[in-house]
Amino acid sequence: MYILYGGDFTRAPLVQWVLGEGNIAYELRKIDILNGEHRSPTFLAINPSGLVPVLITPEGDALYEVAALMLYLADRHQLRELAPQLTDPDRGQFLSAVFHIASDIQSDMKRFHFPHRFSLRSEDNAGIQELAKTLVLSRLNVMNARLAKSGPYVLGNRFSLADFYLSFWVAYLDREAVCERFPSIATLYTLVRSRPSATPYLDETEQMAATYATMMKDKPAGVIT
Ligand SMILES: N[C@@H](CCC(=O)N[C@@H](CS)C(=O)NCC(=O)O)C(=O)O
Secondary structure, three states, rough: EHHHHHHHOOOOEEEEEEEOOOOOOEEEEEEHHHHOOOHHHHHHHHOOOOOOOOEOOOOOEEEEHHHHHHHHHHHHOOOOOOOOOOOOEEEHHHHHHHHHHHHHHHHHHHHOOOHHHHHHHHHHHHHHHHHHHHHHHHHHHHHHHHHHHHHOOOOOOEEOHHHHHHHHHHHHHHHHHHHHHHHHHHHHHHHHHHOOHHHHHHHHHHHHHHHHHHHHHHHOOOOOO
């Protein structure tokens, strides 16, 4: 059986959603990142990088990097709807979108949520957060144009986990503002959210985003050090 280390204010729901889509049994172990549990000796023994989520495979390997976890599960359990197979021509566009979200959108979101880690002076934090948001929006602008031309999903008429992955970060950024500005992303978000398996996770993520935004206002020097 799989074990997933996740918890509130983490991206673990992305993995939970894939596990749910595949009816794959797992145990969720919550890590309290607000109180620094991800830096505890116990968690660092599981993942020395101190990052959540971590998936323990039935063989006992500890895997991290959320995009890798989603791809690994989809491939290993042959969740064909979620990920085009290795020789499928759509695999290229699929990987391109997934890696773009993983490497560019997620790293800008890191600056958005942890601006204090990228600034030398606390008075710069708000500006760094704003700049990070602008960067994510510029990437979403490109995605929106592409979806307008050949959507409604990342792979045209074909749904994949790339759509849920994108929707998750839209929910974490500012779903209302993003959807108002980018109609094709709004269409994609509505389609993804209408999937019964996705609705609770996206609703929860919107709530987490709102709560985290409030915490950032209360603790401008950084919610998590
Ligand atoms: N590249 C990693 C990043 C993981 C990550 O940053 N996780 C956050 C929670 S969503 C975390 O552990 N934050 C704690 C910290 O940065 O101190 C991934 O995509 O899985």
